[in-house]
Amino acid sequence: MPQRRAVPTLTSLCLQSLAQHMQSLWAKDYSDNYLDEYEFRFLVGPFNDLACGLVQELLRLLGTSRRLSRAALHLLLLPHLRQLSLTSCPALANNALGHLIVLRCQALSVLELAGCGRLSPSVLVDLAEGLPRLSRLGLAHTQANLQVLSAVGSCCHHLRELDVTGCRKVTPRALRHLAYDPAERSPGCPRLRVLLARDLEHAGDGDTVAAVAFLLLALPCLEVLAHGALPDALRLLHSGQLGGTEDSEGFPSLEELARGRGAAAPLTLPLRQLEEVEEDALSTVHAVCPQAEEVSMWLGDNPGPSGLRELPGWNCLSRLTLGCSGRHGRALAELLPLAQGLGTRLRALTLHGFTCRDPLSLPALLASCPGLQSFSAELEVPQDPHAHHEPPEEEEEPPAPPPRWATDLLPQGLPRLQSFSLSLAGPVPAAHGPALCSTLASLLCGAPRLQSLRLLALPFPLDSVLEPALPGLRELRELSLAGSRVSPGAVWQLLGSEGPLRRLELSRCPDIHRRDYDSFLQAVRKQRLELDITWE
Known part of the structure; x- marks a missing residue:
């Protein structure tokens, strides 16, 4: 059967206690006395002694329980924090918060700002210039533009992963500035391995294809480049027809970059x-x-x-x-x-x-x-050309034994x-x-x-397939049968089987009704099982 709910660890209980009292005690004092005084650095509390992983877990607990306030977020911007994600609270990520991150979190190596559209380009520049240890930076669906990518390229020398997906202000020229600083005549982001740049403007024009080819040549460690113009850029590089790509702003041409990658052998890339x-x-x-x-x-x-x-x-x-x-x-x-x-x-x-x-x-x-x-x-x-629908029998025959x-x-x-x-x-x-x-x-x-099994919209009965196999699926954690034919009896057998099952999806299953779903939930609550069942 799915495992019973585990007894919470002491660490988990302590974090939950902190989360429960954060707003009523420390965040309240901070809000009343210091929230708008941005020169104020820290308020001493038990969260100051938490390791960075526990601080991030506390942030997650506050976010999932909808108790993460601006004051609580300010208090948890601690000097030893290594990773910070604001994707669960984009409404709290304003320019003032961006300045606090630069001021307090100099040790950050991972910063995820996806969806934080209230951060201005100038603040994003400050973050790139003020956090030199970043190895991963998520800017998807933000106001990132040429100035931001230029700052990233010039200052984030340890950056390995960058996400600018959906950033409408990122132009082909901005991509060039990421990989090269024409003022200093020096390459940017020398360690960048992953660049996610999907859903940008100008995805199919010639400037974009040349800019993507520029990235491929100027970033020697690049292994993943997610961009709609990548296939066309690879065609351009393979053709060898790289002339006419000189740039008046000081960027090297594609021919110069290609020579730097070695012209004696056919050009190959480490993608x-x-x-x-x-x-x-x-x-x-x-x-x-x-x-x-x-x-x-x-x-x-x-x-x-x-x-x-x-x-x-x-x-x-x-x-x-x-x-x-x-x-x-x-x-x-x-x-x-x-x-x-x-x-x-x-x-x-x-x-x-x-x-x-x-x-x-x-x-x-x-x-x-x-x-x-x-x-x-x-x-x-x-479709079966010979298929035909027969009228239902007046008297139903007894069900045949499962094959x-x-x-x-x-x-x-x-x-x-x-x-x-x-x-x-x-x-x-x-x-x-x-x-x-x-x-x-x-x-x-x-x-x-097998840990995850999804059998979706299968129109034939699955009981005879699932029931004999259940004893051997000792590692199954997720099972989705959405839209498929499975009986309540098979689900009951699943609830009584051994294994670490955590999620069971029964949406749109034609043989599962509301009364069955209610009975499953009652059994889960009664036996205190660590199992989430969904049905509609």
Whole structure:
């Protein structure tokens, strides 16, 4: 059965006590006497002696319980704080708070400000200039602009991760300033490894493509660049036609940067993650980024000379996402040669929009990748042309005993699998049901490390698949059956099974009704189980 609620640790109880008394005692005194006196540094309290991890946990407790006030936040900006996230309280993050962070938190190495749109660009500049030890900075959906990225590039020499997703004021020129200081004629952010810059303006114009190419050449340690113009920038670098990119403001040209990366050999980049790659560009991307470990790509309708043949040649490739961008999708069976080519190297596989015309193609695909740790697929099933609806019988026959599905479709099992998700779109032909049930039964019996299981909108009964497998799923923590057919009896068996289950999703399950849900909740409360059940 799901585990009973654990006895709180002494540390947890102490933090909860602090959270309960924060507003009524220390925050009240601070509000009454010091809140608007920004030269005041600290108010002594038990929170001053907490390690930085406990301070962050206290901030989280106050935020989740909606007790985090401006005064409490001021009090917890302590000198030894190493990590600070304001994403749970963006309304409290104003310019005055930004100045306090610079004043009090000089030791910060991680600062997350996503969604804090009230911080002005000048304050963001002060933060970048005043916190030189930052290794991770989150500025998603803020007012970050050219001046902010210039300050980050010039001052944050230890920065390894930067997020400017959704920052509408970040222009192509701002990206160049991040990587190079034309006034000092020196590179910026020399240690930057991860740059997330999705959903920016000007994503497809020529200036943006050149700016992204500039980043790729000017940031020698860059391993992840999430930007819509990345594939076009890689095409530009692979073509070698880098002339005409001189800049009047003192930035080096792409040709100069490329020479600095070594012109004798074909240009290669250390990118480990590639997003939104089109199928016809795969060979070009492979040539420039031979060390890629994670690739997401879109496939068209035409299964002709396929770029999929390039994928097994990527020696480091272990995580793959494939989506069908055409109107008709592609057959799942087309991926079998690819799966066999990647073999045990593949650790994560995500599929969108493929058609499962042959129900045995799914187990064949899984059997080819015994090293999978994560698998997710949103599949379409073709309609059965011979399907017809018969009128209901006047007298219902007694229910047949549950079938015993074959469990040998995956001979090696998936011993490393930790996460599995399967979603089906459209009615499933009667001939597909037994094969899919046997596939799921084989998978669940051969995946002892499974922690997250999502079986979404499966229109055939799952009781006979789940019940025999439950005793072996000793590490299952999350189970979602949203939109699938599962009976209340199967849920009761789940509640009585061994394992650390924490979350159970039963939304839109046609066989689960309100009275069943109420009974499940009553059992959880009565037995004090650490289990969250959702239903609607």
